[in-house]
Amino acid sequence: MKTKFVPRIYKKKNAPLYLHITGHSKRERLLLDIEVDHQYWSTEEQRINISIIKDEQLKKLYQDINLIIDNIDSKITNIKTVYRLSEIVLTPKKLKQELIDDLPRVNFCSFFQHAIDEEKKIIEPGTYRKLQSVLNKLKRYDDQVIFTDLTELWFQRYKVHLSKIGNKKTTINSNIKSIKKIIRKAIRMGIKIPCVLEDIKAGSTLGTKVSLDPFELKKLKAYYDSEFICDAHRLMLAYFLFSCVTGLRFADVMAIDKDAVTDDFIQFKAEKVDKMQSIALNKRAKEIINSCDDLFVKHFTNEYVNRELKVIMRNLGLKKKLTYHVSRHTFATSFLRAGGKVEKLQLLLGHSSIKQTMVYSHIVSAEANKEMFLLDNLW
Template identity: 30%
Template structure:
């Protein structure tokens, strides 16, 4: 049990002869000194027992405050000792200064999400809300120290066996939880990282892309002008993504001022908080035609106007694919995947594709390596003409 003492700093005596009081104790080998925000005369303070001498009302009031502060320190020490939680100076001071900061891990998540959400795309934010809401239902009132590696393993089993989540869904949920655990550790609310020896698997998702023949079907439908206006508008938007590689959130924010001398210059919204480099996309003839139609006589402003939210746009893209009798899971992401697949198939240039997609890591671009594998197989066929 730590010895809690009250001391006076006689090096800081003011003009009235008063010096400030402090509470002092040790956490392991770390000395903790907390200001009492009280100053008393050096002649009236008993340094041996840590109280103000005398029976005046002022002396009694100060001694009462001292006892309350010592009790507050003791309560924190006892609470953590009973829970077998090791305190350090930083974690103690945080709880001492903000005893009611967060009653649970989920309260911290709710608070942190308010500021963190500004960095996220709307779709990503909605995913975070869904993941953390599901986690809260599983463990309402979860305390920081209860969030251990074993707890996470149990939650993974629960997601798979009780909720029947696919492994990719479960791993993505854990990856989201990890973001908030890392934030809690960084801010001093957690000591140990439950993910330290519990790695989150990176699940390879299927890449749905259009073949050249399928893309031609979409283009033909666009110029047939037989779709309702709501679908016609969405189809033009989808084709724009197919020919530029832009993600849906980036595409919907494109302005005419960003297009100069046949080049579209933009910054990924996803990377807006980390000083990203500008991405320059040389525009092909098909996308120029789409831009000219949408632009009309305008010289500035958003290229795409009156677009529905992402969820509706994706539903409409699926509806268009159904009209064309294309059975694949076509969505806005398919546009970006289609661009990357066709570009790589035609050029075999992974380095340039990485720049066009705005990938910081080549590993991200290599998800399209299936194209190179197909090319290798096709290339080997050229040797079949040699008779042995």
Template identity: 35%
Template sequence: MLLSSQNIHHFPQNFPMNFNGKLTAKIVIKDDYVRTDGTSTLYLQIFVSGQKKKIPLHIAVKPIYFDKVKQRVKSKDIFHKDYNLIIEKSLADLNKIEIKYRLENENLTMDKLLHEYQNPSSRIDFIKFWEMEMENQKLIRDNATVQQQLSTLRKVKGYQNSILFYEITKDFYEKMIFHFEKVEKNAPHTIQTLAKNFKKYLHIANELGVKTPLKYQDIKMPKCVSNRAFLLPDEVFKLYEYYNSQFINESLKNILARFLFSCFTGLRISDIRAISLENVVNDILIFFAQKTGKLQRIQLSESALKFIGNDKLFYGEYTDQHINRELKQIVKACGIKKNVTFHVSRHSFATNFLICGGRVEDLQKLLGHSEIKETMVYVHIVESITDKQIHNMNDILTKKPLN
């Protein structure tokens, strides 16, 4: 669709354009390649601090119809007015970006310039920015993390489909959280996840120079009393007995092997999928964590080694949904009345590690936590268990004496 001449400001034709000494732009024609229809493509050629980049304008004209000095399409081309409007709008957009960075005293790099030029709405609309950044996250994060962040994005879009950066105030944020707490009646953990992901993408935007009334560091994470499900040693033993029983079929045994292995290592399901026997050296497991990219080294206990196959680590391929569905049937068959998903195995490892006398600093390394406060959640869980169990001693004197 050709552009209207309304609201287009013509640029003076003294090109190349020198914006601030570091940025230079001009319109060039690739006349060393002529298409079958006799035309050549026009480009916006940009120089930033010595770096060069050509951006196609999606315009093609005959070389004789392009004025290389004025850098405009000559009037001999019947679409010269429309083509020149496209050229001038491209240069105007470039000029707006340069002025914005200069006024905000921000350093303009080639990467930032291309990001701004090719995604103009991402500097205006937080939702558009979040959607675009999610594409980058897909390249560096494990699938479970990406799906969690996409779920939060869908929730926020359901609340308000477009959020302009200047709208992100303390009042806006508090109203949004209130909506999900009181209207949607989301669980505290869901609210905490939403706040964490909202803050994460606001952080990325602020770091890229996007100004918002509410800065990411002003967002205080809501406290969430942990109600993480976990299995105690006797419950893990029940699963182990079922694992070795004659009643379990091959598929359930394969799934339970993964779960019990995680109960003794703390591995996420994404890491279990990524490792093989090549990651096991004697009784040491060495791998890069899928979620964080960190290199981790775990000493495998005799218990953990019981669930490793002879020619491969684990047998069968199963989706997260299938694994969680089957685990519910397994724990029900074992008489365990808890809501169990695969991640419960990681919580169980952490809790039982501390119950058995493990140090929280060592647990932090085993779980791959970047901050000790993440690991301290399990310390509080264990403390609550021991506080309750101390009261069980009250039953000793109320029981009938043995004969």
């Protein structure tokens, strides 16, 4: 496989630069987004001859163009390396397509984006947003990482990086798990990586269930009812508090339209089970619905609501890290504190196993154990 940069010379001074690719008795041409003055072009070096340019401003421009050409050359080398290691025949047509598509078979971030975009129609919106968030974080770390870089050492360093930027252990494990999922897809397509994927351990993604205690819940409700709250925060809290008294997931709440709400029930299509469900509205849920006209009218992304909830907690002087999903945990612990049975809670939360629900029972039991120390005040 041979490649050559060739300016196509017309009558005008600046000539468009092409990449000529030959191999396997085939030839392809790729027009690059570069123009060069042909009088400065060195056919032997396939670069601009900077030494013969007198104008300093023009010299700086062509130095940058030479760097761009160097970068394209580097990408070509990476493509050849990955194809050779993967034992896949690289044709001029494939090389051209790789460069046009920004190296999806070579650059891991490009492949990641292609993979999740292809699955966008068949995966849940929340899953797509999560994978996109994982990718965005990876891009900020190294958007030029290629498959041959994915060694055990790379994974170790990336975990250290995620820890340094403040990610919790469960969040790091979840990111690694998502990255491994994309790599498996690449491996099925014949792409190889320089390590055994099974040796990369993601670890547990089950974190501590954070919930609000009665004091924190009352403080949020008091702020919701106050005259000082802005409309945007009031709507955010309306959604959050609604889930605190119903246990509904964010995706399910955002899929509800106003027409689905009746006096005593609300109907929605549950995202996880993909079927229509109906739940009874308790007194608190009705109060929130009746107090906020924009509820189930204006919809938001999970990321936006989480950012606003953090601002609200900071304004109220509450240090607990709040995300929308905390409302579901709060519903579960509040239900058990009020005397509800764990078997009923399992049905309300839609858990397939009682073990998932028992976590909340352990949280409430741990709180009860702390109350034992109140007896120390007897003497």
